[in-house]
Amino acid sequence: MPQTILIVDDKANVRAMLKDYLSEQGYRVVTAEDGQDALFVARYEKPDLVLLDVMMPKLDGFAFLPAFRRESTAPVILLTAKLEEQDKVVGLELGADDYITKPFGMRELRARVRAQLRRAGSAPVESAVLRVGAISLDKQTRAVQVGARAVNLTPTEFELLATLLASPGRVFTRTELLNVVGAAAMAERTVDVHIRNLRAKIEIDPATPRYVETVFSVGYRLNPLADETEG
Numbered sequence: 001m002p003q004t005i006l007i008v009d010d011k012a013n014v015r016a017m018l019k020d021y022l023s024e025q026g027y028r029v030v031t032a033e034d035g036q037d038a039l040f041v042a043r044y045e046k047p048d049l050v051l052l053d054v055m056m057p058k059l060d061g062f063a064f065l066p067a068f069r070r071e072s073t074a075p076v077i078l079l080t081a082k083l084e085e086q087d088k089v090v091g092l093e094l095g096a097d098d099y100i101t102k103p104f105g106m107r108e109l110r111a112r113v114r115a116q117l118r119r120a121g122s123a124p125v126e127s128a129v130l131r132v133g134a135i136s137l138d139k140q141t142r143a144v145q146v147g148a149r150a151v152n153l154t155p156t157e158f159e160l161l162a163t164l165l166a167s168p169g170r171v172f173t174r175t176e177l178l179n180v181v182g183a184a185a186m187a188e189r190t191v192d193v194h195i196r197n198l199r200a201k202i203e204i205d206p207a208t209p210r211y212v213e214t215v216f217s218v219g220y221r222l223n224p225l226a227d228e229t230e231g
Contacts, residue, residue, distance in 0.1 A: 006047035035059030065094040075116035130165040133226030168224035
């Protein structure tokens with residue numbers, strides 16, 4: 001079951017950006033627009049980690065922290081635009097575990113999130129083998145099987161399949177899949193060609209795929225309800 005991250009920020013565009021990014025990283029993400037709303041969400045969602053803006057209406061980050069700490073020991077990372085050391089010290093003394101100053105890079109954010117979850121003893125243990133239905137993909141040996149049949153994939157096909165298998169049911173846009181394979185500058189329809197080739201190798205009937213499904217006008221997803229046997 002994916003870990004839950006609560007994003008608390010009064011700016012809708014920040015919430016949406018962080019939610020999209022962290023969802024792509026495999027986390028379950030819930031949001032709140034201020035500290036008051038966040039306390040309510042936290043009680044019901046039991047987040048594994050909180051990303052907390054400091055300056056918010058109704059109940060700011062500094063007021064949220066003591067109330068949250070009475071109910072949870074989940075790590076809290078402050079998102080602050082302030083540079084004053086005193087503000088950071090206050091946040092840490094109130095119960096925050098770390099802080100990151102806006103603007104920040106997504107790679108730094110991911111590293112801090114993973115570090116805090118690891119320290120809290122809830123960092124995910126990533127399996128080297130991904131399975132959905134009859135498909136098995138080993139990320140270490142780069143071996144792929146459909147039932148008892150070994151399948152040889154190109155590096156691009158392998159990365160596409162690994163991405164889809166890691167998040168069954170999640171819809172990936174063509175742009176997202178291009179980024180996965182490091183081909184962001186290519187035309188989006190390039191993905192269609194790779195998916196067509198992938199289907200030819202893993203599907204019993206590529207014209208009627210049961211694994212890699214097309215979500216029209218959006219992209220592709222891995223059918224999470226695919227059966228366990230190959231034809």
